[in-house]
Amino acid sequence: MRTYVSPIGYNSTSVVRPVLSRGVDPGDEICLLRPNEESDEQRATEAIEDIKRLLNEIEPDVTLTLKRITYDDYPTAVLECSDIITDANGDVIVNLSGGARDILVPLTTASFVHSEQTNATLSFSDIDGSVRELESPAMTASVPDNVASTLAMIVDQNECVSVPTLTEELDRSKSSITRHISSLEEQGLVQAEKHGRTKIVQSTFAGELYLRGRGSQ
Incomplete structure (x- = not known):
């Protein structure tokens, strides 16, 4: 129905x-x-x-x-x-x-x-x-500062980015980045998929819009 x-x-x-x-x-x-x-x-x-x-x-x-x-x-x-x-x-x-x-x-x-x-x-x-x-943006999304910085790095790439690249660029552990991506994905701010053994991440329209709104606060 x-x-x-x-x-x-x-x-x-x-x-x-x-x-x-x-x-x-x-x-x-x-x-x-x-x-x-x-x-x-x-x-x-x-x-x-x-x-x-x-x-x-x-x-x-x-x-x-x-x-x-x-x-x-x-x-x-x-x-x-x-x-x-x-x-x-x-x-x-x-x-x-x-x-x-x-x-x-x-x-x-x-x-x-x-x-x-x-x-x-x-x-x-x-x-x-x-x-x-x-595509409807996630208006009710909310993420802490450390997760927002991961989102910002993903958005800045303007294309897909791998988890290893994020861990290197942000100088954080793989487990931390993986948790951040899971949180962002649950809220519709990023999309992630496996390419072989490597997870590739890309921001969504909602993720970009959320980050712009957060930057204006």
């Missing part, structure tokens, strides 16, 4: 395309987010009905739900979006496309905070009409 979470404005395509890119099965749910107050209720209703019609033609046993978000209070909106993601059933797929920015921005924040609970984050391009999967 999948639960798709998506803002909806007046353009049904920004919702339907991402959903179809992953497919729909019986029992899937499409959760649409709208402001708690509407400026054009009729156009919004038409877009929702259009989505319902298109999806029912493909899979009649799909549940379409509408959630109202407090658009004029950012913290409240983020918490409401957070609740929707954490309460969702099955695989959670967040669509960061379309809808009012007042909803899209809080949903983006909530999806980054819940990156571990989110199976995929999609975006529909207004430029070329393609659907792309986005």
